[in-house]
Amino acid sequence: GDGMYAANCELVRRRSNDGGTTWQDEGPLHDKSADDRPRSYHCTFVSRMRDGLLVVFCFRVDRSNPEQELFSETGGVIENETLLITSRDDGHTWSAPQVLELSTSLVLTPAQSIIELDDGRWYATFDQWPAFDDPGPYKPRMLGFTSNDRGQTWTDMDRQRQRQRDTERQT
Numbered sequence: 001g002d003g004m005y006a007a008n009c010e011l012v013r014r015r016s017n018d019g020g021t022t023w024q025d026e027g028p029l030h031d032k033s034a035d036d037r038p039r040s041y042h043c044t045f046v047s048r049m050r051d052g053l054l055v056v057f058c059f060r061v062d063r064s065n066p067e068q069e070l071f072s073e074t075g076g077v078i079e080n081e082t083l084l085i086t087s088r089d090d091g092h093t094w095s096a097p098q099v100l101e102l103s104t105s106l107v108l109t110p111a112q113s114i115i116e117l118d119d120g121r122w123y124a125t126f127d128q129w130p131a132f133d134d135p136g137p138y139k140p141r142m143l144g145f146t147s148n149d150r151g152q153t154w155t156d157m158d159r160q161r162q163r164q165r166d167t168e169r170q171t
Contacts, residue, residue: 001040004042005042005071006040007038007040007063007066008040009042010028010030010032010040011028011044011058011085012028012029013026013027013028013091014026015091029085029094030096037062038062038063038064038066039061039062039063040061040063041058041060041083042058042060042061042080042109043058043109043110044056045058045113045114047113047115047116049116049150050116053086053087053088053150054086054087054088054090055084055086055114056083056084057082057113058082058085058110059080059110060080060081060083060097061079061081071132072132074130074137075129075137075138076107076129076132076133076134076136076138077109077129077130077131077132078132079131080107080109082099082100082102082108082126083097083098083100084097084098085098086098086151100151100154101154102145102156103155106143107128107130108128108143109127109129110126110127111125111126111142112125114151117146121147122151123144123145123146124144124145124146125142125144126142126144127141128140128142128143143156144156
């Protein structure tokens, strides 16, 4: 795109076969013409899971109004969707974006690559933001979610800990 949070940001594939000395452009990771409206894509993190699956963890924003700022003056963020895009062939082809359904109404953006834990669960961290129209001030906070089914569903770590405490109290 034209800048870090520009309305025309998209995901592209670049590959190096010489340890990063040179890079070849392989085109878009996701064909934006398949989107139901104009969108921009941001904060792209890539993970390789133990079985070789590549996972792109990012977010996208509705850019039907390209003049809409991503951030408000008080640090609020416009609504967005968190996505997973996967490849099973070393990044030559990619799945369509899968929108993550998180168990919260908070405004979140990915904070780092997804980590595959020793037990096979996936762990994802997010930055929490105020909504665009919130008066502020912005108070940085991070949240962690886990997935037992390779990204299909996600559970908030705070809720998991509370359920565990509740169970321990009952026994």
